[in-house]
Amino acid sequence: MERKGGTRKGLVRALVRVGSKSDHRPAVARKGAPGRDQTVCAGCGAVFTGQTWRRSALRLRTAAEHGSVRGTCPACLQTAKGQAFGRVVLEGSYVAGHAEELIRRIRNVAARAEFTQPERRLIEVAARKSTIEVLTTSQKLAHRLAREMVKAFRGSVSYNWSDGDGSLLAVWRRDEEEP
Numbered sequence: 001m002e003r004k005g006g007t008r009k010g011l012v013r014a015l016v017r018v019g020s021k022s023d024h025r026p027a028v029a030r031k032g033a034p035g036r037d038q039t040v041c042a043g044c045g046a047v048f049t050g051q052t053w054r055r056s057a058l059r060l061r062t063a064a065e066h067g068s069v070r071g072t073c074p075a076c077l078q079t080a081k082g083q084a085f086g087r088v089v090l091e092g093s094y095v096a097g098h099a100e101e102l103i104r105r106i107r108n109v110a111a112r113a114e115f116t117q118p119e120r121r122l123i124e125v126a127a128r129k130s131t132i133e134v135l136t137t138s139q140k141l142a143h144r145l146a147r148e149m150v151k152a153f154r155g156s157v158s159y160n161w162s163d164g165d166g167s168l169l170a171v172w173r174r175d176e177e178e179p
């Protein structure tokens, strides 16, 4: 039982949960996977082959040649239902004055991740008064986003993985330096 983070636990609990402890595959992989090769996602065009969803012209062509079926990939299902396994909160006095560049960075990193792994993507980026909240389909993407924030903007980050489904809450913080 992880105790650090205190009140943060409440935020983690707010994430929608699916799956159970007895199934150790990544949550994103078990929800809605059709288990049939050559399934083409109607939402994003990803193709299911060999246990993975990928977006590529080659896969689409191969699927068409082998009699593709239409379906919905897990990430599109999660996005539609707002099921987040990752949440990144950006906070601190630095955030309000730099929201635009922070969000641009988030979107760039996510776009690169989604290109190779379409199941890892943003569900929502919400800019609030002094914080930015990012919901992702996978905890791995949330982890990567938080790391990239530190790389690009310094600051510090704390991670809270939930005991149940492995969903991640990452809180990145940077305060404006005194002049």
Ligand SMILES: [Zn+2]
Binding pocket: 041, 042, 043, 044, 045, 046, 072, 073, 074, 075, 076, 077
């Ligand atoms: Zn899709």
